Amino acid sequence: MKRLFLIIIPALICGVMFTNCAYKEAKPSGKKTTWELDGLIGKGKPKRTNTIWYSAITDTLGLLHKEETYNVILKYDEKGQWTEWSNYYKDGSIIGLEILEFDSVGHCIEMLVYRHGNIHHRRVFTNDNRGNIIEVYRYDANDSLFAKSFHRYDDYDYEIEASRYSATDSLISKTVSNYDKLGNMIESIVYGNDGSLTTKTLFMYDNLGNRIERTIYEPDEVLIEKNTYQYNEKRFAVEVNTFNSKDNTNTKITYSYQYDTNENWVERIEYNDGIAVRIIEKNIEYYEE
Numbered sequence: 001m002k003r004l005f006l007i008i009i010p011a012l013i014c015g016v017m018f019t020n021c022a023y024k025e026a027k028p029s030g031k032k033t034t035w036e037l038d039g040l041i042g043k044g045k046p047k048r049t050n051t052i053w054y055s056a057i058t059d060t061l062g063l064l065h066k067e068e069t070y071n072v073i074l075k076y077d078e079k080g081q082w083t084e085w086s087n088y089y090k091d092g093s094i095i096g097l098e099i100l101e102f103d104s105v106g107h108c109i110e111m112l113v114y115r116h117g118n119i120h121h122r123r124v125f126t127n128d129n130r131g132n133i134i135e136v137y138r139y140d141a142n143d144s145l146f147a148k149s150f151h152r153y154d155d156y157d158y159e160i161e162a163s164r165y166s167a168t169d170s171l172i173s174k175t176v177s178n179y180d181k182l183g184n185m186i187e188s189i190v191y192g193n194d195g196s197l198t199t200k201t202l203f204m205y206d207n208l209g210n211r212i213e214r215t216i217y218e219p220d221e222v223l224i225e226k227n228t229y230q231y232n233e234k235r236f237a238v239e240v241n242t243f244n245s246k247d248n249t250n251t252k253i254t255y256s257y258q259y260d261t262n263e264n265w266v267e268r269i270e271y272n273d274g275i276a277v278r279i280i281e282k283n284i285e286y287y288e289e
Contacts, residue, residue, distance in 0.1 A: 027156050027179075027181050030156050030157035033081065034080055034081055035076065035080040040284070042259070042260075043264075044286040048075050048076070049283065050071060050072075050073050051071060051073075051280060053068070053071065054067055054068050054278065055279075066279045071088050071090075072085070083099070083100050084097070085097070086098070094117060096114060097113075110122060121139060122138075124139070130157070148164075148167070151163075154179075159177060162174070173198070174195075176188075184205045184211070186204075187201070187203070198219070201217070208231075208235065213228050214227045214229075222245075223245045224245055226242070234265075236255070255271070256271075262284070
């Protein structure tokens with residue numbers, strides 16, 4: 001899975017967001033490696049992952065088969081930051097490629113995005129003095145600016161506000177986030193271009209920091225969706241239950257895992273209400289230590 005988690009910081013004095021300075025001593029930093037964000041929480045330092053996605057098919061005899069759909073390759077530096085992402089169809093032809101560029105002190109300054117071998121767009125990042133990206137400018141294939149965003153953070157490197165604009169400075173949306181004293185996001189509120197609330201998402205966690213509930217609301221507290229999560233002893237999700245208020249349906253997704261010697265998962269089978277629907281295999285190459 002690809003993800004770019006590149007946005008993080010201005011300082012708020014103790015007490016603006018939180019009640020007292022003792023809070024500052026207890027709250028951990030919001031900075032995380034991409035290893036952590038990608039669920040590579042076992043031993044060793046992953047250098048490269050090749051994740052292959054399959055459709056799961058159960059035949060009339062009850063035997064499970066798999067059919068490859070695509071694969072994703074991620075490359076990481078030794079500090080746990082991803083540097084290149086690419087994905088491919090099962091015949092080996094490329095779908096997309098994304099490459100990060102860094103300055104001399106290791107701050108990410110640009111991302112080049114390709115689709116089917118052609119430049120699709122690029123993103124240019126402005127960092128603060130802590131190495132957190134506070135401005136993002138997006139340029140299309142003709143190098144014309146088409147969107148930009150500005151990001152604010154608390155003293156602990158957690159993003160508290162993200163505002164997105166068009167090239168002509170028209171506000172598209174604004175997201176405001178709040179966190180508990182352990183650094184878990186507990187609320188994310190999205191506002192539209194007119195400043196009105198669009199959605200509000202609330203999160204709950206267990207005492208290990210695992211997210212156990214996510215609830216999404218429309219304005220006026222109208223429920224959209226509710227998810228609950230259960231985890232195994234390695235802190236990987238083994239069950240996700242979803243209630244969708246639009247069609248009044250409940251869905252249960254469960255997962256089983258296989259692990260490598262570094263305790264990172266290398267196979268995950270996804271079941272929808274007990275029927276296998278997807279198999280993911282992950283080949284992990286590690287840095288030598």
